[in-house]
Amino acid sequence: MQNQHIAAIFNEVADLLEIQGANSFRVRAYRNGARTLENLSESVADLLATPGRSIEALEGIGKDLGAKIAVVVETGQLPQLEELRQQVPAGVMDMLRIPGLGPKKAATLFKELGLISLAQLKEACEAGKVAELKGFGKKTQQSILEGIPHAQEAGKRFLISIATASADEIVADLKQLSSISQVAVAGSCRRRKETCGDLDVLAISDNSAEAMDRLAAHPLVEKVLARGETKQRVRLRTGIELDLRVVPAASYGAAMQYFTGSKEHNIVIRRRAIERGLKVNEYGVFRGEEYVAGRSEEEVYAAVGLPFIPPELRENRGEIELAEAGKLPKLIEVADIQGDLHMHTTASDGKATIREMAEAAKARGLKYIAITDHSKRVSMANGLDATRLREHWKAIRKVREEVTGIEILCGIECDILEDATMDLDDEVLSEADWVIAVLHYGLKQPREQIMQRLLNAIRNPNVDAIGHPTGRMLSNRPPADIDFTTFFKAAADHGVLLEINSSPERLDLDDVQAAAAKSYGIPIIIDTDSHNTSGFNVLPYGVDQARRAGLTKNDVANTRPFAEFKRLLRKS
DNA sequence: GCCGTTTTCGGCCCGACTGTTTTCAGTCG
Numbered sequence: 001m002q003n004q005h006i007a008a009i010f011n012e013v014a015d016l017l018e019i020q021g022a023n024s025f026r027v028r029a030y031r032n033g034a035r036t037l038e039n040l041s042e043s044v045a046d047l048l049a050t051p052g053r054s055i056e057a058l059e060g061i062g063k064d065l066g067a068k069i070a071v072v073v074e075t076g077q078l079p080q081l082e083e084l085r086q087q088v089p090a091g092v093m094d095m096l097r098i099p100g101l102g103p104k105k106a107a108t109l110f111k112e113l114g115l116i117s118l119a120q121l122k123e124a125c126e127a128g129k130v131a132e133l134k135g136f137g138k139k140t141q142q143s144i145l146e147g148i149p150h151a152q153e154a155g156k157r158f159l160i161s162i163a164t165a166s167a168d169e170i171v172a173d174l175k176q177l178s179s180i181s182q183v184a185v186a187g188s189c190r191r192r193k194e195t196c197g198d199l200d201v202l203a204i205s206d207n208s209a210e211a212m213d214r215l216a217a218h219p220l221v222e223k224v225l226a227r228g229e230t231k232q233r234v235r236l237r238t239g240i241e242l243d244l245r246v247v248p249a250a251s252y253g254a255a256m257q258y259f260t261g262s263k264e265h266n267i268v269i270r271r272r273a274i275e276r277g278l279k280v281n282e283y284g285v286f287r288g289e290e291y292v293a294g295r296s297e298e299e300v301y302a303a304v305g306l307p308f309i310p311p312e313l314r315e316n317r318g319e320i321e322l323a324e325a326g327k328l329p330k331l332i333e334v335a336d337i338q339g340d341l342h343m344h345t346t347a348s349d350g351k352a353t354i355r356e357m358a359e360a361a362k363a364r365g366l367k368y369i370a371i372t373d374h375s376k377r378v379s380m381a382n383g384l385d386a387t388r389l390r391e392h393w394k395a396i397r398k399v400r401e402e403v404t405g406i407e408i409l410c411g412i413e414c415d416i417l418e419d420a421t422m423d424l425d426d427e428v429l430s431e432a433d434w435v436i437a438v439l440h441y442g443l444k445q446p447r448e449q450i451m452q453r454l455l456n457a458i459r460n461p462n463v464d465a466i467g468h469p470t471g472r473m474l475s476n477r478p479p480a481d482i483d484f485t486t487f488f489k490a491a492a493d494h495g496v497l498l499e500i501n502s503s504p505e506r507l508d509l510d511d512v513q514a515a516a517a518k519s520y521g522i523p524i525i526i527d528t529d530s531h532n533t534s535g536f537n538v539l540p541y542g543v544d545q546a547r548r549a550g551l552t553k554n555d556v557a558n559t560r561p562f563a564e565f566k567r568l569l570r571k572s
Numbered sequence: 573g574c575c576g577t578t579t580t581c582g583g584c585c586c587g588a589c590t591g592t593t594t595t596c597a598g599t600c601g
Contacts (some may be wrong), residue, residue, distance in 0.1 A: 028573085033574090101599080135598080231588060243600095266586095282586080452578090
């Protein structure tokens with residue numbers, strides 16, 4: 001995607017400038033510009049090409065960055081970046097991933113010792129050369145040495161499902177201490193980001209040492225990295241790092257607000273505080289020396305003239321303006337979901353039968369489901385051809401008669417093949433109650449081919465929805481190259497629903513894309529893509545992603561009662 | 573490098589922790 005490409009260039013320029021010791025606000029300006037582009041739903045190239053519209057109207061984009069964007073759109077690269085790369089070797093950038101080693105120290109290592117790779121850095125440490133540098137010492141040298149292997153792993157983010165599991169377990173353990181009156185996770189995990197770099201846990205306690213001892217002794221904890229009066233940092237065995245901060249009750253809300261972030265959101269909150277003659281920090285809201293608020297987040301927001309803002313929205317992507325205008329959306333909740341339109345059974349690669357899936361869904365309070373096994377192209381998953389599919393539907397109809405209290409749709413997850421045709425003929429697709437079309441193969445095709453496939457599927461009157469639209473897998477597979485403007489327009493025109501797939505590996509559409517889809521008036525469906533009866537457990541991750549997109553109950557089709565949902569189907 | 577009902581200069585969020593120093597710089601969140 002063009003926008004992401006330019007954003008990546010700006011971020012790299014920021015990193016390089018930082019190592020060169022450039023003005024930190026200049027560095028931040030590049031990062032802000034990158035963020036604006038990342039969050040932009042339309043193509044910046046389109047914006048540039050539209051007469052009467054100025055790119056400098058975008059937040060954080062001025063004359064200079066605007067001109068640079070234009071250069072990248074036109075030529076695909078930025079000369080400034082090429083120059084900077086000449087000046088700072090890639091290996092020096094790698095050093096930034098060593099914990100405790102930032103741009104200043106990396107620059108010193110490069111300039112004083114001429115080190116340009118992690119391997120050379122390791123040798124220099126082992127030879128004791130690093131400890132002799134001014135500002136360095138034996139301890140720093142040792143911590144760098146220990147951090148080098150970690151640097152290959154670092155920068156790696158953890159799936160929200162992994163992060164949540166660790167955080168929940170540790171929070172539950174700390175709760176057992178009677179000296180802790182309140183403890184909860186903050187940070188990106190609380191904002192429900194799809195991945196977390198680390199974990200932040202806050203506790204109210206009058207005995208911080210006891211809390212820290214308890215954490216240090218937890219079986220999930222591998223190593224204590226740092227420990228002070230109020231803060232302890234540990235590394236868990238999964239590799240994720242966790243900060244425990246112990247705060248007094250009067251500061252709990254302020255600390256929760258502060259450490260939940262995002263950084264960008266908090267900068268705006270702080271600015272608002274200054275405008276009101278206040279100061280906000282993690283201890284509270286202050287007027288001069290006087291404590292004004294801080295026991296709860298509600299108090300903190302009220303002090304800067306805002307209502308409580310749900311953590312999922314705190315990204316400075318417009319939520320503060322909405323809050324100010326009293327227009328914050330009432331975000332969708334897990335309990336709003338009434339149907340699940342994407343799941344598998346033993347007919348393809350699922351582990352449970354139709355009946356088991358139906359019973360499990362019913363037990364969770366779902367009112368309707370669609371059984372959507374794979375089509376034949378996915379041979380690895382035992383995908384169905386027309387004959388087997390018709391047999392399968394027969395079996396589904398039988399279960400439909402036997403299991404009451406839940407509607408069961410005869411569906412199919414049909415592959416959109418590399419040549420842009422559907423994996424099953426229209427004849428059989430037209431017999432389905434529900435068709436969810438997906439890309440599984442050929443995700444690396446050029447944009448034109450990807451778009452041809454998606455558009456053909458959308459124009460096929462038998463297709464009700466597009467599932468996991470980009471095909472990305474968070475840990476290892478990049479998304480297909482989609483022109484979202486064209487994609488959303490077509491889906492809106494043809495009444496095709498778009499999925500947020502709740503699988504923590506997918507979470508596809510993502511938050512920004514789902515918010516854009518909403519702006520086109522496209523109903524979203526949130527599905528689990530369950531492959532067994534416990535697969536329904538992932539639903540909250542999909543709902544979280546929808547919340548981050550600012551979606552309400554009304555924006556999500558499968559919150560509706562079955563009769564109403566059915567009217568959205570193209571064959572209805 | 574951006575931004576502006578103090579508008580073209582002078583700000584730009586704020587504090588804990590560590591290691592190196594002996595009053596502070598760098599890093600991190």
